[in-house]
Amino acid sequence: MNQPNTFEAQEIVWQPTPEVIERAQLTRFMKQIGVSTFDELYKFSISKTEKFTAEVLKFLDIKFDPPYEKLLDLSDGIEFPHWCVGGGLNIVSHCVDRWQMDEMRDQPAVIWEGEGGFTETLTYGELFRQVRLFAAVLRSHGFGKGDAVGIHLPMLPATVAVLLAIGRIGAIAVPVFSGYGVEAIASRMNAVGAKALITCVGFQRRGKQIYAEQTALEAAERCPTIEKFFSIVQEPKTFGGEKITEMRNKAFAEYKKFSNEEKIEQQKKIELERELEEARYHEAMKTPKELLAKMREDREQDMKSGGVSFRSYKIDAEPNAHKIRKAFWKNLLKRGEEHLETLSHLEPTEAEDPLIILYTSGTTGKPKGIAHTHCSFPIKAAQDMAYGTDVGRGTRISWITDIGWMMGPWLIYGALINGATICIYDGAPDYPEADRMWEFCAKHRVEILGISPTLVRALATKGDDLPKKHDLSSLRAFASTGEPWNPAPWWWLFEKVGNSKLPIINYSGGTEISGGILMNNPLVPIKPCSFSAPCLGIEADILDDTGKSVGAGSVGELAIRKPWIGMARGFWQERERYLETYWNRFADIWVHGDWAMKDADGHWFILGRSDDTLKVAGKRVGPAEVESLLVAHPLVAESAVIGIPDEMKGTAMVAFCVLQTKTKDASALASELKQLVTKDMGKPLAPSRIHFVSALPKTRNAKVMRRVIRAAYLREDAGDLSALENPAAVEEIKQCGNE
Structure with a gap:
C-alpha cells in the first residue's frame, strides 16, 4: 500500500567524518572480514550466517572450553535453533575475569551517581572481587546451577555485581522492575519457581524515599519456592542518609574548633538535628529495636563525657533467620570472604545453558518470560553495542533504564564484554533541576547516551538553553530505543543538544531479539527518525498480508527470515504461546509485530506496533x-491515537493529547488539530474525536499503552496492568469515554 507518510522524503542530515570512520569498531570488524563497504558486510552477514557469527565471536574474543562442536543446529526447526553446541561458556568470565590480567583491572567498570549527588566507582578489579564474594554468599546458602534467583533492585553498583554473581554460579537471573507492586513481582517469581529474591531497603526518587523491601517481602511470602530473601541495606549516602553523612562530616570538622565550654552546647545542637534525620533513616531500614537502644545508650554515655559519638554499627537483622538475610552490602560481602577460596569459582556451564529470564513490560497483554542463554543475549548485546553505538575498551556509555527492562542487563553485559565503562544514574533524570541529565553527562564525561523519545519530549519543554549550560564535548553519539520517534523531539535533540554534529543511533528490536532488528551505525548516513540498515546478521524484511516483500514506500509487517545468535530460546515454559506470537503467520518467518517502511534510499522507519494499526x-x-x-x-507535548468501532468507516480514530500549557478554547484547538491531520493525510484519516488529558498511560519504561487507552475508553478489560506507571491516567481516559 502507498499511504501518505510523515517520514517520507526526508533528507540525510548526518554524515560520518573520516575521523569517525577511522575510529569505528565497525571499521575494525570490516578489516577482519576483508570487506570495504558496509553493504558488503551486511550481505555477508545474512548470506553466510554461521561464518559471520564465528567472526563476531572472534572479534569479541569469546572463548569456549571445551570448543563447540557445531556452531548452529536447526534439527528442532528454525524456531528453536541451538548455537555453539557442546561448547563450554560461562559468559561472566568474559565480563570480569578476562580483564584481570592487564591494566584493565584498574580501569573503571562502573561509575554510579545517585539522585542525592553521591557517586561511587568500581574498577574491573573491584567489581570482580564483589562478584566472587557474592557468588560465595549465594553458594553458602545452598544456591547453584539452574536455580532461579529474582532481582528487585534499582540501578546500583551492587546490582551489577548481583547479576553477574548469579550467572557465575550457573543460576538463572530473573530481574524485575524496581517499582513493581506485590502482585507483579509475585507472579513472575512463581512463574519461574524462584529460589531466592534479592531486594533493597529502598531508594530515592524526586527527593522521596521509595521503600522497596516491604513490597518485595510481601511478594516473597506469596512464593512457596523462595527459600531466602536478601535485603541489601545501602550505605547512608546511597539511601536517604545524605543529610546524616553531611552532618557527621561537618560536625566532626567544626567540633575541634570549640573550647571545652562550647562543646557541650554545640553537641546538643548537633544531636538534635542528627536525631531527626536518623529517626527517618532507621525507620526506613527497619533497624532492630535492640540495636537502636544500644546506639542511644552509647550516645548518652558520650554526652556525659563531653564527646561526640562517631561510632560504627553493623546492621544485620534476621527477624526470620531461616529465610531473611538483611545486611549492609559491605557486610554481606564480608560473609563471602569466609568462603572465597572454596565457593567463588566460576561454574562450568554450556553455551546454551539458561542465563536469564527477562519479562516483557506487558504492553500487549500478559507478560512474557523470555528465556536466554549464556551465548544468546550477552553476545547479541555486545555485538550491537560495538557495531552500532561504537563502544570499545574504555568507552563511557550510559542508558536511562532499569534492571527489570531489557536495556538494564543489555547495558551491563554488552559494556563489560567490550571492556567499556557503565555510567549509571539512579534517579529521576530531571530532578532536582531539569538539566540533571546534562549535568551528569558533563560530570562523568559520558560518550554514548541512551535516552528515550519520551524523555527528550519532556526535556525539550524545559528550554533550549539548559544543555548549553554544561560541557557536553565528551558526547560522541545519542542512542534511542523503546518507541518510534516523532520528528519534533528528534530534531530538538539533534540540533539543540547535539549541535547537528552528533548522530542519533536509532535502535529497534526487543527483549526477544536480545537487542536490535534495525539500527543506525557510525558508517552510514542518517535521516531523521530513521534506521540506516538492519543490524548485522538480521535478515530483515517488510511483508504484506500474503507474506510477500513490499516495495519502497509501502508499509508492512517487520519480519526476519533467518535465525540469529541472540534469538529468544522460547518463552519460559510456554512453548505454544511463543510459536503463536512470532511464527504463526508465515512458514519459517519471524513476524515481530511492528509496522515498518523502507524508503527509496534504503532507510527504514518503524511506524508503531502492527497490533495498533488501524x-x-x-x-x-x-x-x-x-x-x-x-x-x-x-x-x-504528547499524543496517542486508537481505533474504535464505527458503523460508517469500520474504525474511527480517537486522539488523546497532552498539552504543553492549558488552552482556553479546547474546541477550537481540537478543530485546528483535525485540520492539521486532514491537510497532510486526507479527511478520511483525520481523528473523529480529540480529547485533552493530563497524562497518557505508560509503562514504567515510558512506553505508551495504547491497548490500555482503548480498553479504558471502551470500558473493556485491559489485561495485565502491572507495568503501569500512572493508574490515574486510565481513570481520566474512562471519563473521556463518557463524554
Whole structure:
C-alpha cells in the first residue's frame, strides 16, 4: 500500500567524518572480514550466517572450553535453533575475569551517581572481587546451577555485581522492575519457581524515599519456592542518609574548633538535628529495636563525657533467620570472604545453558518470560553495542533504564564484554533541576547516551538553553530505543543538544531479539527518525498480508527470515504461546509485530506496533503517523491515537493529547488539530474525536499503552496492568469515554 507518510522524503542530515570512520569498531570488524563497504558486510552477514557469527565471536574474543562442536543446529526447526553446541561458556568470565590480567583491572567498570549527588566507582578489579564474594554468599546458602534467583533492585553498583554473581554460579537471573507492586513481582517469581529474591531497603526518587523491601517481602511470602530473601541495606549516602553523612562530616570538622565550654552546647545542637534525620533513616531500614537502644545508650554515655559519638554499627537483622538475610552490602560481602577460596569459582556451564529470564513490560497483554542463554543475549548485546553505538575498551556509555527492562542487563553485559565503562544514574533524570541529565553527562564525561523519545519530549519543554549550560564535548553519539520517534523531539535533540554534529543511533528490536532488528551505525548516513540498515546478521524484511516483500514506500509487517545468535530460546515454559506470537503467520518467518517502511534510499522507519494499526475506511494507518502530526503543533507535548468501532468507516480514530500549557478554547484547538491531520493525510484519516488529558498511560519504561487507552475508553478489560506507571491516567481516559 502507498499511504501518505510523515517520514517520507526526508533528507540525510548526518554524515560520518573520516575521523569517525577511522575510529569505528565497525571499521575494525570490516578489516577482519576483508570487506570495504558496509553493504558488503551486511550481505555477508545474512548470506553466510554461521561464518559471520564465528567472526563476531572472534572479534569479541569469546572463548569456549571445551570448543563447540557445531556452531548452529536447526534439527528442532528454525524456531528453536541451538548455537555453539557442546561448547563450554560461562559468559561472566568474559565480563570480569578476562580483564584481570592487564591494566584493565584498574580501569573503571562502573561509575554510579545517585539522585542525592553521591557517586561511587568500581574498577574491573573491584567489581570482580564483589562478584566472587557474592557468588560465595549465594553458594553458602545452598544456591547453584539452574536455580532461579529474582532481582528487585534499582540501578546500583551492587546490582551489577548481583547479576553477574548469579550467572557465575550457573543460576538463572530473573530481574524485575524496581517499582513493581506485590502482585507483579509475585507472579513472575512463581512463574519461574524462584529460589531466592534479592531486594533493597529502598531508594530515592524526586527527593522521596521509595521503600522497596516491604513490597518485595510481601511478594516473597506469596512464593512457596523462595527459600531466602536478601535485603541489601545501602550505605547512608546511597539511601536517604545524605543529610546524616553531611552532618557527621561537618560536625566532626567544626567540633575541634570549640573550647571545652562550647562543646557541650554545640553537641546538643548537633544531636538534635542528627536525631531527626536518623529517626527517618532507621525507620526506613527497619533497624532492630535492640540495636537502636544500644546506639542511644552509647550516645548518652558520650554526652556525659563531653564527646561526640562517631561510632560504627553493623546492621544485620534476621527477624526470620531461616529465610531473611538483611545486611549492609559491605557486610554481606564480608560473609563471602569466609568462603572465597572454596565457593567463588566460576561454574562450568554450556553455551546454551539458561542465563536469564527477562519479562516483557506487558504492553500487549500478559507478560512474557523470555528465556536466554549464556551465548544468546550477552553476545547479541555486545555485538550491537560495538557495531552500532561504537563502544570499545574504555568507552563511557550510559542508558536511562532499569534492571527489570531489557536495556538494564543489555547495558551491563554488552559494556563489560567490550571492556567499556557503565555510567549509571539512579534517579529521576530531571530532578532536582531539569538539566540533571546534562549535568551528569558533563560530570562523568559520558560518550554514548541512551535516552528515550519520551524523555527528550519532556526535556525539550524545559528550554533550549539548559544543555548549553554544561560541557557536553565528551558526547560522541545519542542512542534511542523503546518507541518510534516523532520528528519534533528528534530534531530538538539533534540540533539543540547535539549541535547537528552528533548522530542519533536509532535502535529497534526487543527483549526477544536480545537487542536490535534495525539500527543506525557510525558508517552510514542518517535521516531523521530513521534506521540506516538492519543490524548485522538480521535478515530483515517488510511483508504484506500474503507474506510477500513490499516495495519502497509501502508499509508492512517487520519480519526476519533467518535465525540469529541472540534469538529468544522460547518463552519460559510456554512453548505454544511463543510459536503463536512470532511464527504463526508465515512458514519459517519471524513476524515481530511492528509496522515498518523502507524508503527509496534504503532507510527504514518503524511506524508503531502492527497490533495498533488501524484500518479506517479501507485504508491502513499506523498511529505514529497521526501522532507525529499532532505533536508537531506547538501546544501538543504528547499524543496517542486508537481505533474504535464505527458503523460508517469500520474504525474511527480517537486522539488523546497532552498539552504543553492549558488552552482556553479546547474546541477550537481540537478543530485546528483535525485540520492539521486532514491537510497532510486526507479527511478520511483525520481523528473523529480529540480529547485533552493530563497524562497518557505508560509503562514504567515510558512506553505508551495504547491497548490500555482503548480498553479504558471502551470500558473493556485491559489485561495485565502491572507495568503501569500512572493508574490515574486510565481513570481520566474512562471519563473521556463518557463524554
